[in-house]
Amino acid sequence: MPARNVDESSYAEPDRVRITHLGLDLTVDFSAKQLSGTATLDMGWHDDTANTLILDTRELAISKIEGGDGTGDWKPLTFELAKADAILGSKLTIHMPTADKSGQVRQVRITYATSPTASGLQWLEPSMTEGKAQPFMFSQSEAIHARSWIPLQDTPGVRFSYTAHINTPPELIALMSASSDPAASANGNTRSGHYDFSMPQQVPSYLLAIAVGDLVFRRVSDRAGVWAEPSMAPKAVAEFADTEKMIEATEALYGPYRWGRYDLLVLPPSFPFGGMENPTLTFVTPTVIVGDRSLVSLIAHELAHSWSGNLVTNASWKDIWLNEGFTVYVEGRITEEVYGHDVADMERVISQRELQKDIKPGGDIAPADQVLELPPMTGRDPDDALSAIAYIKGAWFLQFLEQRFGRDLFDPFLKSYFDHFAFRSITTDDFEAYLRSELLTKKPTAVTDAEIDAWLRKPGIPAGAIAAHSARLDAVDAARKVWLDSGTLPTADVTGKWVTQEWIDFLEGMPATLTAEQISSLDKAYHFTGTPNAEFAQRWYPLAERSGYSTARPEMAKFLQAIGRRKLIIPTYEALVKTVDGLAFANEVFAKAKPGYHPITTASVSALLAKAKPAN
Numbered sequence: 025m026p027a028r029n030v031d032e033s034s035y036a037e038p039d040r041v042r043i044t045h046l047g048l049d050l051t052v053d054f055s056a057k058q059l060s061g062t063a064t065l066d067m068g069w070h071d072d073t074a075n076t077l078i079l080d081t082r083e084l085a086i087s088k089i090e091g092g093d094g095t096g097d098w099k100p101l102t103f104e105l106a107k108a109d110a111i112l113g114s115k116l117t118i119h120m121p122t123a124d125k126s127g128q129v130r131q132v133r134i135t136y137a138t139s140p141t142a143s144g145l146q147w148l149e150p151s152m153t154e155g156k157a158q159p160f161m162f163s164q165s166e167a168i169h170a171r172s173w174i175p176l177q178d179t180p181g182v183r184f185s186y187t188a189h190i191n192t193p194p195e196l197i198a199l200m201s202a203s204s205d206p207a208a209s210a211n212g213n214t215r216s217g218h219y220d221f222s223m224p225q226q227v228p229s230y231l232l233a234i235a236v237g238d239l240v241f242r243r244v245s246d247r248a249g250v251w252a253e254p255s256m257a258p259k260a261v262a263e264f265a266d267t268e269k270m271i272e273a274t275e276a277l278y279g280p281y282r283w284g285r286y287d288l289l290v291l292p293p294s295f296p297f298g299g300m301e302n303p304t305l306t307f308v309t310p311t312v313i314v315g316d317r318s319l320v321s322l323i324a325h326e327l328a329h330s331w332s333g334n335l336v337t338n339a340s341w342k343d344i345w346l347n348e349g350f351t352v353y354v355e356g357r358i359t360e361e362v363y364g365h366d367v368a369d370m371e372r373v374i375s376q377r378e379l380q381k382d383i384k385p386g387g388d389i390a391p392a393d394q395v396l397e398l399p400p401m402t403g404r405d406p407d408d409a410l411s412a413i414a415y416i417k418g419a420w421f422l423q424f425l426e427q428r429f430g431r432d433l434f435d436p437f438l439k440s441y442f443d444h445f446a447f448r449s450i451t452t453d454d455f456e457a458y459l460r461s462e463l464l465t466k467k468p469t470a471v472t473d474a475e476i477d478a479w480l481r482k483p484g485i486p487a488g489a490i491a492a493h494s495a496r497l498d499a500v501d502a503a504r505k506v507w508l509d510s511g512t513l514p515t516a517d518v519t520g521k522w523v524t525q526e527w528i529d530f531l532e533g534m535p536a537t538l539t540a541e542q543i544s545s546l547d548k549a550y551h552f553t554g555t556p557n558a559e560f561a562q563r564w565y566p567l568a569e570r571s572g573y574s575t576a577r578p579e580m581a582k583f584l585q586a587i588g589r590r591k592l593i594i595p596t597y598e599a600l601v602k603t604v605d606g607l608a609f610a611n612e613v614f615a616k617a618k619p620g621y622h623p624i625t626t627a628s629v630s631a632l633l634a635k636a637k638p639a640n
């Protein structure tokens with residue numbers, strides 16, 4: 025399929041020329057917080073009149089660019105690096121020799137170095153790691169941060185294979201989103217400081233990933249395993265023991281896992297996301313390691329991306345529901361297979377309630393953004409356009425189709441969708457056309473055009489949507505109501521059987537504020553202040569702050585400093601900035617926490633603090 029210029033978040037012109045392969049040769053320098061070396065791009069020309077190659081970059085220092093014809097003969101090329109745009113970075117224009125037909129330059133080799141403030145990299149001092157002895161570095165390329173560590177066509181509409189040679193301090197291990205040199209991995213764990221990687225499949229730029237640190241490998245199954253810092257490895261391998269079962273469950277539904285190995289890399293707590301689906305090597309936050317496997321649907325989610333996202337990819341960030349909505353749907357199916365309907369339904373109910381909160385008038389998501397096919401990203405950072413709409417409305421749409429057509433028709437349809445579009449980048453229109461020809465024709469009366477249009481292009485949740493239901497959460501809601509009405513808390517034999525999702529629902533359904541007596545009696549009964557479960561902390565500290573429960577402040581500060589996962593800490597900052605005293609406390613905590621935060625998290629918290637308007 026021809027790549028189209030549909031991506032406002034990239035300067036690239038893939039209609040004219042497309043990268044087909046990337047070769048990296050980089051050295052990791054912890055003291056300079058810098059990657060330096062070369063990126064060699066193989067190109068395919070699709071427009072005879074084109075005589076420039078336009079790439080995306082951000083804060084890269086480019087020292088040399090050469091052109092080659094594939095025979096190893098390199099000639100210098102001239103180039104211009106434009107002034108940086110705050111969102112897109114600097115457009116790099118490389119001129120092809122006019123004497124040549126443009127098509128004759130088959131490769132460009134760019135010699136460059138990254139900036140210590142690269143938005144897609146985090147450099148951690150040893151003190152910010154579990155082991156405290158070695159530094160750590162990792163990338164987060166999605167959505168448009170790959171350009172801060174590699175000059176490339178940074179759009180999900182362009183796919184390429186890659187190879188890499190990475191030089192590190194000899195005592196550290198380098199990993200990438202690719203198959204690695206056997207000497208450095210599972211079998212050997214030999215640390216040489218020189219590592220080779222190869223990703224033979226065509227992947228979009230946002231799936232490029234690298235991590236370097238003091239890492240060890242533990243086996244989960246023949247094709248799955250865990251990389252973690254040595255002291256974290258035993259806990260991690262116990263928590264993620266069901267990984268192989270999850271892979272098999274997904275294969276049974278949607279066909280073979282096509283990426284060879286599926287390993288997990290446990291990052292330090294500053295990792296700004298819960299997980300990131302880097303091919304062959306999911307990056308995961310340590311905050312899901314709570315000891316009882318209750319948060320491992322996050323692994324189901326990242327694994328699901330091996331089909332939805334990594335295999336069939338959104339062509340631009342406007343269509344991100346094709347990645348995230350499909351993935352939440354598949355995640356639910358995996359959870360159902362491995363942990364049962366009860367758990368899957370509880371998660372669906374919790375997420376649908378979250379979405380309902382976000383889209384009601386005055387909620388976080390404006391009506392214009394409540395559509396699956398998002399408006400053009402011009403002037404907007406795609407990281408900020410990401411919301412519960414793509415994830416939860418997206419998944420809900422697929423659940424709606426599943427209900428209308430039945431699993432007998434819907435499951436084979438989804439499997440054939442992954443096969444049909446495998447290793448391609450598509451738009452919502454491509455999906456819709458396929459849906460019409462391959463599913464709607466099977467049962468023409470099952471859905472109307474207006475219903476499909478409402479899901480894809482109208483705000484809100486369409487009228488025909490059936491909400492998920494969970495009897496276990498109904499019981500939790502009833503227990504909460506009894507407590508709010510009468511002051512009687514559920515007994516230990518009830519709460520003793522609650523899993524994380526039930527506790528989440530118990531907290532999530534609380535009124536905006538509680539009385540001093542209510543909040544302290546909750547804390548006395550369940551010890552939420554200082555909880556090691558960050559999903560509880562995410563909900564408890566904002567409630568405590570809104571209820572004026574300052575007893576929680578010291579532990580709240582520790583939580584905000586220990587963890588950098590955006591979703592977990594933002595709600596507490598949001599609660600703090602509502603009052604003058606809270607804002608002062610938030611600024612104080614942020615000043616201490618900031619050196620340990622990832623650039624993406626720092627950007628979100630800074631923006632929130634800057635626009636704060638405390639009420640008293």
Ligand code: BES
Nearest residue numbers: 166167297298299300301322325410591
């Ligand atoms: N691919 C996303 C993370 C992402 C999306 C990063 C868009 C940057 C831009 C990842 O798969 C994800 O969705 N992570 C979630 C986990 C979850 C919903 C289980 C997260 O990090 O919270």
Ligand code: ZN
Nearest residue numbers: 325329348351
């Ligand atoms: Zn995801």
